[in-house]
Amino acid sequence: MKIRAVQLVVEKDLSLNRSKILEALGDAQAGEWVVFSEAIGSGYFPHEERMNYES
Secondary structure: OOEEEEOOOOOOHHHHHHHHHHHHHHOOOOOOOEEOOOOOOOOOOOOOOOOOOOO
């Protein structure tokens, strides 16, 4: 089994993220597992102010 780890720059534009994901999947060989970071689908932007959920 081969595993391909893919690290991509996550954008706020989800369609751009989707294109990057599909390109990475297209580069994979048959039978390879492709692993992405946990934030690739929804985005991760730590520099933005976090919401305060405390009452």
